Amino acid sequence: MPDDVTRKPSLKTFGAFADGVGIRMVHWALDACRLELDIEPRHRNGLGVVHGGVIATLIDVACAHAGIYCTVPGNRRSGTTASLNVTLMGAVREGLLSVTARKRGGGNTLFMASAEVTDDGGRLVAMGEAVCRYARGSERQEGVPAESAPP
Numbered sequence: 001m002p003d004d005v006t007r008k009p010s011l012k013t014f015g016a017f018a019d020g021v022g023i024r025m026v027h028w029a030l031d032a033c034r035l036e037l038d039i040e041p042r043h044r045n046g047l048g049v050v051h052g053g054v055i056a057t058l059i060d061v062a063c064a065h066a067g068i069y070c071t072v073p074g075n076r077r078s079g080t081t082a083s084l085n086v087t088l089m090g091a092v093r094e095g096l097l098s099v100t101a102r103k104r105g106g107g108n109t110l111f112m113a114s115a116e117v118t119d120d121g122g123r124l125v126a127m128g129e130a131v132c133r134y135a136r137g138s139e140r141q142e143g144v145p146a147e148s149a150p151p
Contacts, residue, residue, distance in 0.1 A: 007038065018061050021054065025065065030141065031103040033065045039094050049091035050125075055117055059128030062101035062135075063113035067132055068143075072111045075143035082110065083131040089124055096120040108139045 010024040021043075027034035035058055037043070045051040060081050061142055069078040101115035117126040137144035 007036065012065075014061065019056070021057055022063055023058065028065065029042055029070065030069050031066060032101065033062055033069070034098060034100045035062050035065075036099075037097045039092065039097060044093070047091075049093050050097065052086070052088050055088060055097070055126045056084065056128070058097060058099045058117055059086055059101070059115045059126065059131065060084050062099045062115045063128065063130035064132050066101040066112040066113040066115075067103040067106065068138055070135070070141070070143040072142040074146060076146045077130045077138035077141075077143040078135040079111075080135070081130050082133050084128065085130070086126060086128045088126050090119075090126075092119045092125050094124075097125065113145055121135060 008024065008026045011028050012025045013019060014023060022037055024036045025033060026036050029056050033066050037058060039050055043050050044055045064079055064081050068079050070077045097117055097119060099117045104114055106110045106112055108130055113130050113132065115128045116124060119125055
């Protein structure tokens, strides 16, 4: 990343894995989110392009978060991915990756989301779909008090 570029801070602290990858949440609303990742040498595979696992991680995290935005400050919603489908469509070596995800539907236990990953030129790099499972109480938009939420 060039030194003169200021990136948005993350709206959320993730778990150790996603934070360690360098994912930032730059938009989060009911049924939608957008994440960003500055490509670093550690994200590249032996061919010098971003590893598919990094892109799959972006799609996984984005799809899950598209369905768990909480409408009540201080409360929390959580969930986990049950099924993930990723289609890689282009290679990228440097710059910024952005993933936009939307919740597409679901019920009280499961929800479906889809995502698109683009490079900093707006070129589509990958698409994905996920089926995710709500944690207990997280099927409600208001979530549950943070102290009683599942880990």
